[in-house]
Amino acid sequence: xxxxxxxxxxxxxxxxxxxxAATAVHLARLGASLSLTGRNLDNLNxxxxxxxxxxxxxxxxxxxxxxxxxxxxxIVESTVAHFGRLDVLVNNAxxxxxxxxxxxxxxxxxxxxxxxxxxxxxxxxxxxxxLVKSQGNIVNVSSVxxxxxxxxxxxxxxxxxxxxxxxxxxxxxxxPKKVRVNSVNPGVTLTELQKRGGLDEESYKKVNKYxxxxxxxxxxxxxxxxxSVPGASKGDTCPWTSW
Ligand SMILES: NC(=O)c1ccc[n+]([C@@H]2O[C@H](COP(=O)([O-])OP(=O)(O)OC[C@H]3O[C@@H](n4cnc5c(N)ncnc54)[C@H](OP(=O)(O)O)[C@@H]3O)[C@@H](O)[C@H]2O)c1
Numbered sequence: 001x002x003x004x005x006x007x008x009x010x011x012x013x014x015x016x017x018x019x020x021a022a023t024a025v026h027l028a029r030l031g032a033s034l035s036l037t038g039r040n041l042d043n044l045n046x047x048x049x050x051x052x053x054x055x056x057x058x059x060x061x062x063x064x065x066x067x068x069x070x071x072x073x074x075i076v077e078s079t080v081a082h083f084g085r086l087d088v089l090v091n092n093a094x095x096x097x098x099x100x101x102x103x104x105x106x107x108x109x110x111x112x113x114x115x116x117x118x119x120x121x122x123x124x125x126x127x128x129x130x131l132v133k134s135q136g137n138i139v140n141v142s143s144v145x146x147x148x149x150x151x152x153x154x155x156x157x158x159x160x161x162x163x164x165x166x167x168x169x170x171x172x173x174x175x176p177k178k179v180r181v182n183s184v185n186p187g188v189t190l191t192e193l194q195k196r197g198g199l200d201e202e203s204y205k206k207v208n209k210y211x212x213x214x215x216x217x218x219x220x221x222x223x224x225x226x227x228s229v230p231g232a233s234k235g236d237t238c239p240w241t242s243w
Contacts, residue, residue, distance in 0.1 A: 005032035009083040009134075011075070012036055013066055013123065014093030016043035018191030019141060021050075023090060028055030035060040035079040038093070066093050066119035076126040086130040091120040091163075092141040096156045096197035109155045116159035117166070124170065132177045140167050140183040147185055153197075160185075 010027055014020035016038025024036050028051035036051070036059050038044045048061045060082050064071035080086055094116045097108050120140060131138065145153065146160030164183055171181035188194075194204055 003031035005030040007033070008087040009033045009035065009079065009085050010088040010090065011079050011086060011127070012090040012092055013075070014038060015047055016040045018193060019186065019189060020090070020092040021047045023092065024059070025050050025054055028052070028057065028059070031055060031057070033057055033083055035062060035083065037062045037064050037066070037075050039063065039065055066123065067114045069122060072119060072122050073126060076123065080130055085134055086127060087134045087136040088139065089123065089127045089131065089136070090139045090141065091123060093119065094141065096153060096193050098153055098198050099155060100152055101154055104154055112155040112159050113162070116156070117162045120163060120166065128174070128179070131179045132174070135178040138170070138179065138181040140181070142167070142183040142185045144185050144187045
């Protein structure tokens with residue numbers, strides 16, 4: 001298990017923070033050769049150092065904005081130029097923004113979809129020829145919000161549903177070429193995502209409390225799902241409605 005990823009080249013977007021950073025450190029421990037990307041170079045360097053200390057291999061660190069087409073092209077090209085191959089693409093970079101159908105804007109819709117969907121489309125397109133050669137893998141970091149419906153984060157919910165559909169379609173397209181495509185759909189995870197999305201400290205605490213009690217269950221009624229969660233009652237309201 002220790003060197004399960006030895007010789008495997010893994011490209012992780014959004015590796016400068018949160019889930020992407022933790023994934024990088026974990027895969028470093030498993031011996032992966034890592035190409036890590038993000039916009040914040042200080043954070044990226046910090047994660048790079050952690051990976052090196054954990055896994056002993058020096059990761060390739062690439063600064064870039066995934067909504068910028070030439071940055072994205074550069075990320076894939078530099079990775080393949082440096083390592084000579086690509087085995088796994090982890091499409092993780094993403095943003096959350098708050099807004100209901102009454103409070104959203106088209107600018108917000110564009111920002112969220114450009115980051116969470118369009119960039120994945122482009123990165124995957126560019127990576128596929130290399131993944132076909134290595135018979136590799138794609139992992140798209142979606143969200144529970146792609147599967148279940150929550151009020152107050154409309155564009156984000158829709159973007160993650162699009163990621164899930166993209167994943168299923170591309171999985172069917174690439175299966176004959178022995179490239180596996182999957183998504184993961186995490187529930188609330190303590191990272192910078194919600195605060196960056198505009199959630200104030202008080203609401204952030206409420207969300208965390210709510211999720212600790214009602215993991216993966218929407219506010220539309222606990223019993224409907226047949227769950228019995230300690231501390232949760234049927235009338236609990238979802239704090240997201242007050243965002
Ligand atoms: N946290 C949760 O509760 C949760 C739950 C389900 C799914 N997810 C998903 O998990 C993924 C990672 O989120 P996280 O929670 O780890 O959030 P995070 O701590 O805010 O990290 C987000 C990462 O994405 C990068 N990023 C965002 N926009 C970018 C852009 N335009 N170009 C390049 N990089 C960009 C950030 O880079 P810089 O910081 O360098 O700008 C950062 O590394 C997202 O797709 C998110 O939707 C999170």
